[in-house]
Amino acid sequence: MLIEQLESRRLFSTINWMNRGLVTDRFSEVFGAQANLARGVIDEAIARWERVITDFNYSDGTNTYTLLIAMSGTTNGTGGVGGSDDDIDGKPSHGTVVFYRGTDGAGAGWYLDPVPADDVEFNSTVHNAFSARASAGRPFTRADLLTVAMHEIGHALGLDSNDAMNKFATDTGAIDTGSAHLWAFEGPSVSHLFTGYDVGGTHNGAQHSADSDESVFYNGQMWYGTDHLMNPVVATSQRNLIDNVTAWAIHDAWDYDIELPEVFGTFYSTLNRSTGQLLVRGAPGPADPSNDNIQIGLLFGALVVSVDIGQDIPGTGPLPGVGNVDAFASVYNPADITSIIVQSGDGNDTIFINSIPANVTGVSVEGGTGNDTLTLGGGDLDTNLNAPITFTGGSGNADAIIFDDDTDGLGSDTYTLNTNSLVKPAGDSLSWLSTENVTLNASANNDAITVTGTASTTAVRVNSRDGNDTINVQSTDIASPVTLTTGIGTDTVNVNTDDTGIALAIFPGTENVTNINIGIGGRLALGGAGVPNSFVLVTTALSIDNGGALDLTNNSMIVDYGGASPYVTIRDYIATARNGGAWNGSGITSFGAFLANPRNTTLGLLTSVEYFSIYGFGADYLGQNIDLNAIVVKYTYYGDTDFNGVVDFDDYSRADAGFNNNRTGWLNGDVDGNGIVDFDDYSLIDLAFNTQGVALRGQGVGASLVRVGARRISG
Ligand SMILES: [Ca+2]
Ligand SMILES: [Ca+2]
Ligand SMILES: [Ca+2]
Ligand SMILES: [Ca+2]
Ligand SMILES: [Zn+2]
Structure with a gap:
């Protein structure tokens, strides 16, 4: 549709100003040295109508309208009159327009736009898309000759109380000014409030577009006038453009082809x-x-x-009252x-x-x-x-x-x-x-994205999307971490790996990042504050400098490693971050565990082999597939050896077996990650058993409350 619009811009009608530059136009007589400037304004008014009316569709196949335009020989002021006085098969084809001579008979009070092709000097107060007012400069307090010219030429082209217009107009009976009535124009393209009012007398039909202070209840709704080119009166300081409503009305009345005026610019x-x-x-x-x-x-x-x-401003679209305008x-x-x-x-x-x-x-x-x-x-x-x-x-x-x-x-x-x-x-x-x-x-x-800083008042989000991306978060404000998503691909996330200052980053949800490197002063967090274990961070290789932290908050992680198992490294990252329960060390930490009161939660870890031994070979973890070379880390209670989200008799059985057989690992009761199952582990397990509440299973089931059975008496 837009292509059609652009192509049709090449089509214009022709409006010929027959007496332009002749002594009969009286422009030199009135404007003197400014005569050609004033004529240029009239030329622009004609050009704007030529591009709006693309074809008069005259029965004889021609597409040219002729005009006589002159300054008045007698009348001073800043108005004008215009009308048609010849036709082709009933359609206006020739008109006469006269402008008054200015307040002093020599052009005073008229604004002659030196660059009439633009409207910039008027856009101080915008009434609507096609009407605005200057508050300073040359146009201020002067009558815009371009506006008056487009108005009077509009009359000459057929916008008048005539049979073609009034065919669509109904007398609402409401009074505008004096004896003039407001008329409802209901054409195929537009419905709009018109008036019979004219400064020179009252018309029995749709002579002008009603002013913005007019409204009437008619045919079941409110109809509103608005600031338009064809208003009966135009204020000084104001420019009205040829508006969509006026173009639709002249199309409906006279079957001219039109281009919508908005195409050529508006006050927006x-x-x-x-x-x-x-x-x-x-x-x-x-x-x-x-x-x-x-x-x-x-x-x-x-x-x-x-x-x-x-x-939207009522009356600026095809609807007569309020309603959405495109x-x-x-x-x-x-x-x-x-x-x-x-x-x-x-x-x-x-x-x-x-x-x-x-x-x-x-x-x-x-x-x-x-x-x-x-x-x-x-x-x-x-x-x-x-x-x-x-x-x-x-x-x-x-x-x-x-x-x-x-x-x-x-x-x-x-x-x-x-x-x-x-x-x-x-x-x-x-x-x-x-x-x-x-x-x-x-x-x-494949993108390389570097964040060199954030402002405390600005939340920054980086979506690296697909491809093999490297994201370097080098520095951030302490109050403004960078939120990251990495899409599909072999991605690397580096957080403060320059080991200078601090840098903070957050994964807002489940994320798969192949390589994660956290330097001194770097902190990377996964989600948080929602249902525990809603999210899983899946990674292949994880490196955390002493002084950096990966915060799983209350969520999970899968390390899907290649080569040697990083089990001990991961266990030690958790143990150093836990720091005896203070949760203030480097490594893999949990803000959820830090906040827990009492501190009965931690990050547990199972190898995928251990996990399969409980849930069956090939079982997924929270929807993530895992293979034989993986480590699963979960936010849960101390002693939840089997990751079912609660501490129960089965867990105590495993801890007892682990204690009696000098086993190691979370599955066997080493819940503080020091490599052995001992009295400290039992203390933590008992604390969790006695104080556990919500089962820490994972998204979808984590919110269910679990009733805890009788306390087991341990030896
Ligand atoms: Ca705004
Ligand atoms: Ca709208
Ligand atoms: Ca990318
Ligand atoms: Ca232990
Ligand atoms: Zn008029």
Whole structure:
């Protein structure tokens, strides 16, 4: 559909200003040296109508409308009159438009836009997509000749109280001004509130689009006027563009082919033709904040800017009253744009910048109030974004920026996440301020991702996705660990392996990471705080420096090793972290055990052979397949030798056998991991037996309460 739109942009009608530059246009007489500037404004008004009306569909096959346009010979002021006075088979084909001479008869009070092709000087107060007001500068307190010209030419083209318009108009009986009534226009394309009011007199039909202060209850609902080009009166300082409603109405009344005016820009996206700066804005809500959706991206060689307002202005869409209005989608020539500013304003706004034109040298995105989310890259950061981009989340405590490199092509990627920016070697700095959440969705290929720092107020998440990825978490704020997911592949996670400062990382759930290396000052945690043993960390090779920690919180781990069994290493990592029950040492620790009151839990470990001896050969562990070369670590009670989540008679039997036969290992009752089963182990087992509550089985069954049988009298 968009391709059709773009192609149809080449189709224009022709509107000929027959007496342009002749003495009869009186522009020199009124404007003097400014005459050609004023004529240029009229040219722009004509050009804007030519691109909206693509074909008059005249019965004789022609597509040209002719106009006589002149300044009044007699009347001072900043208004005008326009109408049609000839036709082809009943359709307007010729018109006459006259503008007043200005307040002094010499053009005073008119604003003659020196760059009439853009509307930037008016976008101080935006009424709606097609109407805005200047608060300063030359247009302020002057009448915009471009707006008045487009209005009067609109009359000449057929927007008038005439049979074609009134065929769809019904008198609501409600009074607008004086004796003028409000009329309900119900065409095939649009329903909208019109009025018979005119400064020059009252019409018995749909002469003008009703003002924004008019409304009426008609045909079961409220109808609202709005600030529009075809309002009876336009204020000074204000520009109205040709709006969608006006275009639909002239299409319905006269069967002209139209291009939707939003395609050529709105006040939600305005291009400064002098500087190349594109300003994209959301809307303020009239009452509550407006949650707007803004999307910017290249499509088929054009830049498309789509702004979907959360709190739509009634009367700006095809509906006569309140109701959802579609996004306003504008299409720009990428070569015209050198910078982009997005201001989404109030509300929780959603902004996507999927790609930007090659000429753009910088992009600034301001989320304003509310919790705003900016998603960058459209799946390929290097290809799509070739300029620095800054995001200011603004107020709101959950502003977010998401880097989307999901569909990046083949080849390794290198990403560096700094405290306030993401840098790729092939790309520019993408930075953020007052942003509480940062997410990097890396490519599905082999990536090298380095985190050099985090801010205490920003939560950083790195999803390395598929491929063989290496993630180096070199440094973080103590309050802001990096959350990691690693996808499928042979991945390596290094946490503070430079042994300098501190670095913290978290796996939010079950994760399979081939290599894990934790340096001095490094801490890597698995989930936590949920149902015990909801998550499993699966790894092949684990290395923890003295001074580093892997925190399983209240979860599990599988070390699926190759080569020699790391059983003793794992057992010792747990024992040093446990540190006699203080849980403050290096190694494999458990914040869940640290928090337990009484401290009756720990991390137990079984070889897969031991595990199979209880649960059968090939049994899975919490849904994870294990083979003969694996070690299973579980958060559970001291003495839960068989990992069934409780301490019971079977456990005491194993501990007794272990004690009597000088065995070793968790399965046989060495619950403190010192290599023997002794009195210390029994003390811990008894504590757990007497105080255990919830069975620590795993997700899905862990929440069930277990009734404990009679205390066993041990020797
Ligand atoms: Ca909407
Ligand atoms: Ca906002
Ligand atoms: Ca990857
Ligand atoms: Ca022991
Ligand atoms: Zn009018």
